[in-house]
Every structure is written in structure tokens, then in C-alpha cells.
Amino acid sequence: MLCGFVCVAPTVWAGESVLYSITDQSIIYPATNRLVRVSIPEYRTDIFAIDPETGKKRLVFSDANAEFMLLPGGTTLQRGGIAAARARIFALAADRQAKANGRYEPDAVYELSTDGSSKARKMFAIEDEAQSPNFGNLFVNPSGSRIAHTHYIGGKTYLFINDTMTGKLLRKIALRYSSEERTGWRFGSAWGFGWMPDDKRIFFAISLSGDSDEAFWTAPNSPVGTYVMNEDGDRAERLAPEAALHPKIDGLEPSDSMAAVLIGILPDGRYLLADQEHGPEHPGVYLYTLDLAKRTQKTFSLRVDFDPSFVHLSLSGNRLTLAANPKIVGGQARFKAAPPVDVWALDLESEKQLKLFSFAGTDVTGTQGPWMNLIGWLEEH
Numbered sequence: 001m002l003c004g005f006v007c008v009a010p011t012v013w014a015g016e017s018v019l020y021s022i023t024d025q026s027i028i029y030p031a032t033n034r035l036v037r038v039s040i041p042e043y044r045t046d047i048f049a050i051d052p053e054t055g056k057k058r059l060v061f062s063d064a065n066a067e068f069m070l071l072p073g074g075t076t077l078q079r080g081g082i083a084a085a086r087a088r089i090f091a092l093a094a095d096r097q098a099k100a101n102g103r104y105e106p107d108a109v110y111e112l113s114t115d116g117s118s119k120a121r122k123m124f125a126i127e128d129e130a131q132s133p134n135f136g137n138l139f140v141n142p143s144g145s146r147i148a149h150t151h152y153i154g155g156k157t158y159l160f161i162n163d164t165m166t167g168k169l170l171r172k173i174a175l176r177y178s179s180e181e182r183t184g185w186r187f188g189s190a191w192g193f194g195w196m197p198d199d200k201r202i203f204f205a206i207s208l209s210g211d212s213d214e215a216f217w218t219a220p221n222s223p224v225g226t227y228v229m230n231e232d233g234d235r236a237e238r239l240a241p242e243a244a245l246h247p248k249i250d251g252l253e254p255s256d257s258m259a260a261v262l263i264g265i266l267p268d269g270r271y272l273l274a275d276q277e278h279g280p281e282h283p284g285v286y287l288y289t290l291d292l293a294k295r296t297q298k299t300f301s302l303r304v305d306f307d308p309s310f311v312h313l314s315l316s317g318n319r320l321t322l323a324a325n326p327k328i329v330g331g332q333a334r335f336k337a338a339p340p341v342d343v344w345a346l347d348l349e350s351e352k353q354l355k356l357f358s359f360a361g362t363d364v365t366g367t368q369g370p371w372m373n374l375i376g377w378l379e380e381h
Contacts, residue, residue: 016314017049018321018345018356019060019084019375021072042096045070047082047089047112049378050356052345060378061089061112066120068093071106072373081138081149086315086379088144089114090123090164092135106135109147111164114378123167127151127160141195142315146170146231148202150190157190159202159233173233189223192261192308196228197317203228203239205259216256217242225259226273240292245273247288247297252279263287263320264313266348272320274308287311289348300351304342312376321345321356323374341372 023045044064050057063070071092072082082091089112098107106126113119126135137150148161161171175190192205205226213219226245229236239245245260254260255276263272270289277286285306288299304324311322323343345354359372 015380016316016319016377017051017380018343019047019049019082019089019378020343021045021047021070021082021373021375022359022370023070023072023373024370042099043069045072047375049114049380051380052354052356055356059116060114061116061120062118063093064118066093066118067096068107068110068120069096069099072371072375081136082373082375083138083140083147084376084378085140085142085144087114087381088140088164089375089378090138090140090147092126092138092149109138109149109162123147123164124162124169127153127172137191137193139193139195140164141199142197143199145199148193150175150193161231171232175233192226192259194262194264197265200231201228202231203262205261207257207259217259218256224257226262239271244292245271245290246275247273247277247286247290247299249277249286249299251281252277252283252286254278261308263308263311264317267317272313272348274306274311300346300348302344302346302353304344310374312374314377315379318349319345319347321374321377323372343372343374 023043025043044062046059046064047061047070048057049060070082071094082089084090091110091112092106093108093110095107108125109123110120111123135149135151138147139149140147145164146161147164148159151158151160157175159171159173159175160169161173162169189206189208190204191207192203194203195201196203203226206223208215208222208224214222215224216222217224225242226239227236228239239262242259246254255278258276261274263274266272266289270291272287272289274285274287277283285308286299287302287306288297290297302324304322306322306324310324311320313320321343323341325341340358340360342358343356345356346352347354
């Protein structure tokens with residue numbers, strides 16, 4: 001499954017590895033930890049770390065013999081996730097017994113070991129009065145002390161923040177869609193979550209479906225945009241006027257239905273963003289830095305098409321990794337299997353682009369797998 005390794009100077013990439021997971025249901029094996037012992041198709045997720053310097057990978061964690069099954073996100077299983085902060089990994093999981101009984105609901109969030117022993121610590125159960133599957137947006141603050149997620153319960157979207165050491169719930173905030181309360185929240189409208197470097201504020205993007213004026217950021221009262229909120233949820237404000245966040249690229253215009261998606265903050269304070277651009281030539285998603293005070297931008301020339309949801313800035317803030325499809329010249333290609341996904345690393349200072357590996361999916365229907373999910377960066381000791 002892995003190919004195309006290229007090495008760069010050790011000083012560029014030392015200290016951090018790229019994390020990804022492979023989820024598969026292509027084999028049938030008996031799950032020995034279930035109460036009901038039957039041999040049925042079971043999802044198995046393995047998490048790997050790959051060293052960008054050498055191309056070597058190691059198995060970090062596997063749920064093959066666990067009583068739970070990981071829900072890594074990016075699959076048809078569940079809107080779940082695996083998140084990493086510094087040298088720690090956290091994941092949403094579902095009980096395998098529930099899976100054997102035909103239920104896929106998330107059960108709890110675990111901290112996973114990173115040494116290949118596949119040990120795990122249950123941090124907290126998912127609050128869910130009706131076993132609603134609408135859990136999502138698992139993300140961790142830069143220091144790794146707090147973990148957050150959104151959940152849609154009883155017609156409301158909530159933001160939950162838990163302590164990662166004790167699992168204790170610190171805050172549960174109802175995020176209502178109302179300009180008089182909190183800004184722009186509907187189920188599925190908020191995404192692209194992350195913590196600012198100060199460990200106190202949370203950023204996210206809002207996009208709305210439909211063809212009403214609200215769905216276009218160019219309309220005066222549209223909530224579509226990029227926001228920052230205090231961790232206690234008392235206020236959400238626009239990062240900047242939405243029009244100021246979109247890049248100016250010759251021959252292209254930004255999509256009026258998509259927010260400029262904040263990826264992270266660089267050490268010098270510049271914003272790293274991604275934006276959907278349209279035009280007669282070279283449309284697609286563009287990655288760029290923006291200095292609002294100086295009104296300067298820098299656009300990166302990438303050799304791939306990518307989704308902003310699968311871009312991860314390193315803790316050091318000077319490199320990123322992304323999952324992307326190769327650019328297709330001359331129209332859409334037809335694949336007998338799922339189209340390949342490439343995982344790239346980019347050094348933001350030198351602009352060196354490093355292809356770590358290609359993953360060729362085998363199931364075009366998307367129901368059996370395997371799936372590859374890019375998690376982010378792991379700090380190595």
C-alpha cells in the first residue's frame with residue numbers, strides 16, 4: 001500500500017511523525033472479546049506513524065483485539081475521529097458488542113497508547129439520551145490538556161470540553177443559531193474546528209446548504225465565515241470581515257458559498273488558510289498565508305487537489321501534512337477501484353513538497369474499505 005517515498009534533510013523534519021490510520025473490513029475474523037462469539041465481518045483500524053525523514057513507519061495502535069472499535073472518521077461508519085496533540089492520541093470508539101447487535105453508535109472517547117502495545121484508557125462516555133449518531137469534530141488543544149467535540153442532541157448542537165487527564169466534563173455549551181445568542185450554529189453548519197495557539201480560544205468555519213441569501217457570505221446578514229470564540233462559549237466573533245480573508249489570485253474568484261477555512265496560526269502570527277477558487281483556468285482549493293495587518297498574502301503552489309478538512313499543521317507551525325487526490329489532466333478519470341489518495345508533507349519556509357506515500361483503495365462502493373484517514377502529527381521523544 002505504501003510507495004513513493006522521498007527523503008529530505010534530517011534537520012527539516014526531525015522530532016515529529018505523521019499519523020494516519022487504515023480501516024478495513026475485507027477479512028472475517030473471530031472477535032474474542034465479545035460476549036457473543038460469532039465470526040462476522042468486523043472493522044479493524046490500525047494507526048501508523050511515518051517518519052518523513054526516513055520513510056519508515058511503525059504500528060502505533062491497533063483495535064484488532066479490543067472490546068471497542070475505533071471510528072476514525074472519513075468513512076461510512078460514523079462521523080467520528082481520531083485526534084493527536086503532542087505525544088498523545090485520542091479516539092472515538094463504539095462497543096463491539098453493540099456492533100454485533102447491529103448498532104453503530106459511538107460509545108466513548110479513549111486515550112490510546114503510542115508504543116504499539118494497543119493499550120487504551122477510557123476517558124469519558126458519550127452523552128446521548130437517544131443514541132444519536134450525530135457526534136463529530138473531535139479536536140484537542142495544543143498542550144493536550146483539553147479535548148472537545150460537538151454533538152447534536154434533542155434538536156440542539158452542543159460543544160463539550162473535557163479534561164484529558166481526568167475525563168471530567170468542563171463545559172457543555174448549547175450553540176444556538178441566533179444572532180442574539182451565539183453566532184451561526186445549526187447541525188452540520190460548523191466545521192474546521194481547532195484551538196488558537198493561546199490554548200484559550202477556539203476557531204471554526206460556518207457553511208450553510210441551500211440557495212437562500214444566508215448560504216452566501218456576500219449577503220449582508222449571512223453567517224457564513226470563519227469565527228473565533230472564547231473557550232467558555234460566551235461569544236463568537238468573526239476572525240475578520242469575510243471578504244478580507246479570501247486571497248486575491250489573478251483570473252480567479254472565491255466561492256461565495258464557502259468560508260475561508262482557517263488551518264492554523266504560524267509562529268510569526270500569520271494565518272494559514274484554504275479557499276475554494278473558481279475561474280476559467282486552474283480552479284480548485286488554494287493554500288495561502290495571510291497577514292491582515294500588513295495586507296500581504298503568500299499562495300503555495302501545490303501539485304495536488306485537496307480538501308481543507310484533511311490538512312494538519314504541525315505543532316511547530318512550520319510544516320503541514322495533507323491528504324489529496326492527484327491532479328487529473330484532461331477531465332475526470334475513471335477508476336475500477338477507488339481513486340488513489342496521496343499523503344504529502346510541506347515545509348512552509350522552504351516550500352519543499354514531500355510525497356510520503358500513496359494509498360490505493362480497493363472498494364469503489366465505499367462500504368467495505370479499506371479506508372485511509374490522515375490524523376495529523378505525533379511528537380516523538
